[in-house]
Amino acid sequence: MNPQLLFWVPATVRMSLLLLGAGILWFFFGPTIGLGVGLASVCLMVFIQLHYLYRLSGWLDNPDSEKLPDGWGAWTDIFSRLYRLRRHDEKNRTELTEWLARFRQAMSLLPDGVVIMDDVLFLEWCNPAAEKHLGLKNSRDKGMRVTNLIRNPDFMDYIILGRYEQPLTLSLRERKLIVQIIPFENRRQILVTHDVTESERIEMMRRDFIANASHELRTPLTVINGFLEIASSQANLDPQTRAAHLKLMTEQGHRMQNLVEDMLTLTRLESIDYPLRPERVVINNLLEQIVEEAKALSAGRHTITIAADGPDVRGSTEELRSTFSNLVSNAVRYTPEGGQIKLSWKMSKTGPQFAVQDNGIGISAEHITRLTERFYRVDKSRSRETQGTGLGLAIVKHVLLRHDAILSIESKPEHGSTFIVTFPKTAAVTDGIEYSGERAAVG
Ligand code: ADP
Numbered sequence: 001m002n003p004q005l006l007f008w009v010p011a012t013v014r015m016s017l018l019l020l021g022a023g024i025l026w027f028f029f030g031p032t033i034g035l036g037v038g039l040a041s042v043c044l045m046v047f048i049q050l051h052y053l054y055r056l057s058g059w060l061d062n063p064d065s066e067k068l069p070d071g072w073g074a075w076t077d078i079f080s081r082l083y084r085l086r087r088h089d090e091k092n093r094t095e096l097t098e099w100l101a102r103f104r105q106a107m108s109l110l111p112d113g114v115v116i117m118d119d120v121l122f123l124e125w126c127n128p129a130a131e132k133h134l135g136l137k138n139s140r141d142k143g144m145r146v147t148n149l150i151r152n153p154d155f156m157d158y159i160i161l162g163r164y165e166q167p168l169t170l171s172l173r174e175r176k177l178i179v180q181i182i183p184f185e186n187r188r189q190i191l192v193t194h195d196v197t198e199s200e201r202i203e204m205m206r207r208d209f210i211a212n213a214s215h216e217l218r219t220p221l222t223v224i225n226g227f228l229e230i231a232s233s234q235a236n237l238d239p240q241t242r243a244a245h246l247k248l249m250t251e252q253g254h255r256m257q258n259l260v261e262d263m264l265t266l267t268r269l270e271s272i273d274y275p276l277r278p279e280r281v282v283i284n285n286l287l288e289q290i291v292e293e294a295k296a297l298s299a300g301r302h303t304i305t306i307a308a309d310g311p312d313v314r315g316s317t318e319e320l321r322s323t324f325s326n327l328v329s330n331a332v333r334y335t336p337e338g339g340q341i342k343l344s345w346k347m348s349k350t351g352p353q354f355a356v357q358d359n360g361i362g363i364s365a366e367h368i369t370r371l372t373e374r375f376y377r378v379d380k381s382r383s384r385e386t387q388g389t390g391l392g393l394a395i396v397k398h399v400l401l402r403h404d405a406i407l408s409i410e411s412k413p414e415h416g417s418t419f420i421v422t423f424p425k426t427a428a429v430t431d432g433i434e435y436s437g438e439r440a441a442v443g
Helices: 002-028 031-061 074-109 129-134 153-161 197-233 238-270 281-296 317-333 380-385 390-403
Strands: 112-120 125-126 168-171 175-184 188-195 278-280 303-309 313-317 340-347 352-356 406-411 416-422
Touching: 002 074, 031 074, 031 390, 112 129, 125 129, 129 175, 129 188, 153 168, 153 175, 175 197, 197 238, 197 281, 238 390, 278 317, 281 303, 281 317, 281 340, 313 317, 317 340, 317 352, 317 416, 390 406
Parallel strands: 303 340
Antiparallel strands: 112 125, 112 188, 168 175, 175 188, 278 313, 340 352, 352 416, 406 416
16 A cells, blocks of 8 residues: 555544544533543643654664564554665675675685775775785775885886876886776776786796707807808818817717707606606616716716615606716716715615715805706806706706605815705605615615
8 A cells, every 4th residue: 555545544543533532522521621631632642752753763873673663553654664674774784794705705815916095096995915915904004095105116107197008017025016007986996916926937937948048059050050061161171170070060969969858858847747657766776777877977087986775765767867867977077087976875864865975176155056947057168068958957856846855965166066865755665674874885
């Protein structure tokens, strides 16, 4: 029914009954009683209305649907409609709170930073990623001007110029950020930040790698091309010179081949499509091969000894062979004639351990942390002289990562170096044998 009617019909009926009652009293008992009772009834009605108004005003101070008073007459309808409105409102509010909580959670999981500001750049809210990227603190900085919080000249210029359709690349707090301001609603703006530090680093590594690899390949190619030009322009070269040229070309060809093979190995080791397939690595057989190779490379110029008393390990035989061989061949190549190279394999407190100790040229401290970078060499000319590709220790690092093993390097210039590989204890295949860790010579 029409709410207007719902209100007016009972009110009119009630007023008519009152007037009728007063009229009847007047008729039977005279005007004094009739008017007196009529006035008293009107006063009672007014009092009832005031009472419910008072209760309504009390309820409005604390408008909880549960505490809504019961009414009488038209108030019953008013209160029940207020109750429905209040319930609807409470439901909307609960839904809104849930949405807000969900929105906040999604924003806090976002890897990109989001800062909400008003039209004059006063901070209203920011998510944890923005706090991390820009050094803000939502609870502390709320209501402050963003330009006072992010003190960076490039950011200031970006704000002054106001070319918000273009993102800005910002170096801030040792991070590289892509920042953009997006105006929304009438008087609000969002500042979005995207951290590109890692992708920039990878991109730089990729660029460096290509530049280094091209440079490494260019040198032997230049040598080969030079000799080929000589051979084609001078038909009657004497056989000795020709043989010397051919020898040098073959050497450079081998160098290029080694380089390409090492690059392919690195690519394979980094590929997720090339998972480690662990098997039992019979260490004694592996070490025997390594010692043979080292002796062949040294050609009697060094004393090579080995002490082995350790367990077999689980891993890739081929990858560990190349790792140990890299370390041993480095020891041979960077130790002058007459030097000593000691290999050892033992069960240490932390796990199975392979060590290569030499008394060669050694490495000064500032280079040690960078040795496993691709193409990093302490002395470029010496590395080339010794046929090094500059990728050996980078390969070692990747193989060891795949085996959860650690490489540690101790070295002193002019005194020699020790390269130690430590496997986790779980990698050992002991067959119940207790290893004392004391060394037993096997070769
Ligand atoms: P390379 O092919 O040049 O030997 P590596 O990655 O195997 O490349 O080694 C990187 C650099 O580490 C070498 O160029 C060399 O300067 C240094 N290095 C490695 N092993 C030794 C060692 N046993 N003694 C001294 N220097 C070493």
